Amino acid sequence: MWSPKRGPIARPIRSSEITSESHYLDRRTFLRGATALGLGAAVGGCLPSDEMEAASPEVGGAPAPNLSFLPAPPRFRTEEPRTPWEDVTTYNNYYEFGTGKGDPARNAHTLNPKPWSVSIEGEVEKPGVIGLEDLLRPHDLEERIYRHRCVEAWSMVVPWIGIPLGDLIRRLNPTSKAKYVYFETLYDEEQMPLTRRNALPWPYREGLRMDEAMNPLAILAVGLYGQELPNQSGAPLRLIVPWKYGFKGVKSIVRIRLQERQPRTSWENENPYEYGFYANVNPRVDHPRWSQKRERRIGEWTKRPTLFMNGYEEEVGSLYAGMNLKKHF
Amino acid sequence: MAARGLVAPRTIRVVAWTAVAIPALMLGVGAAMDALGANPVEAATHDAGIWALRCLVASLAITPLRRLGLKMLAPARRIFGVAAFAWASLHFSIYLVFDLGFDFGFLAEDIVERPYLTIGFTAFLLLLALGVTSTRGWQKRLGRKWVQLHRAAYPAAALSALHFYWLVKADVTEPAIYAGVITGLLGFRLADAWRARAMKRPTAGAAAPGEARAA
Numbered sequence: 001m002w003s004p005k006r007g008p009i010a011r012p013i014r015s016s017e018i019t020s021e022s023h024y025l026d027r028r029t030f031l032r033g034a035t036a037l038g039l040g041a042a043v044g045g046c047l048p049s050d051e052m053e054a055a056s057p058e059v060g061g062a063p064a065p066n067l068s069f070l071p072a073p074p075r076f077r078t079e080e081p082r083t084p085w086e087d088v089t090t091y092n093n094y095y096e097f098g099t100g101k102g103d104p105a106r107n108a109h110t111l112n113p114k115p116w117s118v119s120i121e122g123e124v125e126k127p128g129v130i131g132l133e134d135l136l137r138p139h140d141l142e143e144r145i146y147r148h149r150c151v152e153a154w155s156m157v158v159p160w161i162g163i164p165l166g167d168l169i170r171r172l173n174p175t176s177k178a179k180y181v182y183f184e185t186l187y188d189e190e191q192m193p194l195t196r197r198n199a200l201p202w203p204y205r206e207g208l209r210m211d212e213a214m215n216p217l218a219i220l221a222v223g224l225y226g227q228e229l230p231n232q233s234g235a236p237l238r239l240i241v242p243w244k245y246g247f248k249g250v251k252s253i254v255r256i257r258l259q260e261r262q263p264r265t266s267w268e269n270e271n272p273y274e275y276g277f278y279a280n281v282n283p284r285v286d287h288p289r290w291s292q293k294r295e296r297r298i299g300e301w302t303k304r305p306t307l308f309m310n311g312y313e314e315e316v317g318s319l320y321a322g323m324n325l326k327k328h329f
Numbered sequence: 330m331a332a333r334g335l336v337a338p339r340t341i342r343v344v345a346w347t348a349v350a351i352p353a354l355m356l357g358v359g360a361a362m363d364a365l366g367a368n369p370v371e372a373a374t375h376d377a378g379i380w381a382l383r384c385l386v387a388s389l390a391i392t393p394l395r396r397l398g399l400k401m402l403a404p405a406r407r408i409f410g411v412a413a414f415a416w417a418s419l420h421f422s423i424y425l426v427f428d429l430g431f432d433f434g435f436l437a438e439d440i441v442e443r444p445y446l447t448i449g450f451t452a453f454l455l456l457l458a459l460g461v462t463s464t465r466g467w468q469k470r471l472g473r474k475w476v477q478l479h480r481a482a483y484p485a486a487a488l489s490a491l492h493f494y495w496l497v498k499a500d501v502t503e504p505a506i507y508a509g510v511i512t513g514l515l516g517f518r519l520a521d522a523w524r525a526r527a528m529k530r531p532t533a534g535a536a537a538p539g540e541a542r543a544a
Contacts, residue, residue, distance in 0.1 A: 091367030
């Protein structure tokens with residue numbers, strides 16, 4: 001029989017239990033201050049578990065965690081059952097690898113996320129191309145367990161691993177002209193052969209207003225379920241803004257530009273009547289073609305009501321005070 | 330002409346029923362084994378919808394194929410038509426039960442406010458009428474009117490393709506292909522009807538040269 005997939009039951013696991021030395025050596029560049037952590041920490045688990053841990057238990061076939069990270073602070077973790085790894089990584093949108101929900105998992109093996117570098121551009125102190133390890137090194141990885149709401153009216157609960165976007169932006173010393181952040185996904189016909197079908201205008205472009213980007217909820221994710229991001233989920237670096245529809249979460253980021261003008265996003269280009277710059281989750285503003293009042297949580301049979309700002313109104317509501325959200329959808 | 334009798338109608342029926350049973354069986358097995366992926370409701374809805382459209386197109390293709398000489402295919406038309414209705418019923422039922430939770434207020438709102446659902450629902454009502462009257466009894470009872478009524482299969486197919494087209498977010502290649510095939514089939518029938526009408530008027534045809542002479 002069909003059975004709605006139930007959420008996991010959390011079981012705490014110590015990092016020493018689940019992190020092999022070879023994995024650790026391979027991933028050490030992701031960890032802040034490799035010296036502080038080092039080999040000893042990896043083998044002996046000498047870090048106090050309340051300071052840094054790999055706490056995601058195996059759920060829905062998730063492989064053993066290979067990242068080390070700080071646990072999510074309570075306000076950044078929903079206690080709702082998490083969507084199993086299997087569902088998170090086999091059911092998603094990444095149009096560079098096909099428009100079907102199962103296509104990215106099938107086709108994204110052609111993406112090569114290592115080595116990776118990101119071009120930092122625009123209104124920052126020191127523009128330039130920087131290797132991903134160097135970009136992340138000064139930051140702690142943190143877990144964030146967020147609701148994820150797709151514009152197609154389905155949703156998940158995902159334990160992401162990443163760094164606060166605001167911390168990174170602060171470190172780049174933005175100039176006074178920096179009003180928006182522009183992001184761009186890799187566009188490479190070799191690694192993404194299906195982009196030749198032009199489902200969208202490539203490269204995939206996204207953007208945030210500066211105050212949105214600085215909100216503590218916004219993160220750049222490098223992993224989920226304690227694992228490095230699988231290719232189909234946007235390896236090796238993607239945006240997560242949980243109060244916005246999923247398509248704002250630009251994947252496999254190669255360019256971050258701080259700029260004065262509001263960037264035009266891919267979906268706005270594709271259809272400005274249906275997709276706006278803000279794309280905040282809002283049950284009161286329907287998509288022109290379908291209702292946004294309810295959503296199907298993956299693993300559930302029937303639909304549940306969609307929450308205003310995806311339930312993050314307390315954190316982000318003030319960003320939009322006085323704005324007409326029907327106009328700025 | 331030559332094709333008649335090449336394959337027994339019974340064989341055609343068995344082949345057609347098998348063809349429509351296979352995807353139904355695959356969906357049933359997939360559902361029973363919980364192998365429809367992360368979103369089984371959506372997967373089943375899409376599957377039922379696409380097979381409704383495919384069966385509808387297949388049933389519309391039978392008459393043109395008969396005209397082109399494959400007369401033996403005639404018995405398949407009703408089978409594909411009934412299968413289309415069955416798939417459409419499943420498609421609508423899943424939506425009614427799982428998406429709407431039997432809430433007819435939501436149903437009314439959807440049908441009024443969402444054009445792709447308005448036309449999808451219209452297509453379903455047409456198929457419902459065709460499905461109910463698909464029996465030989467209704468065919469005899471309605472006579473010539475039955476033929477006229479069952480031409481509604483064309484608007485039903487066109488609306489279904491448009492319903493598909495309108496719900497796609499980007500890359501409309503697939504619904505566009507269905508729309509193209511349906512347009513082609515309709516074009517064939519219109520051309521056929523026009524030719525038949527022209528041939529049915531031998532006197533009018535004979536009168537034309539006379540008029541020409543008079544002029």
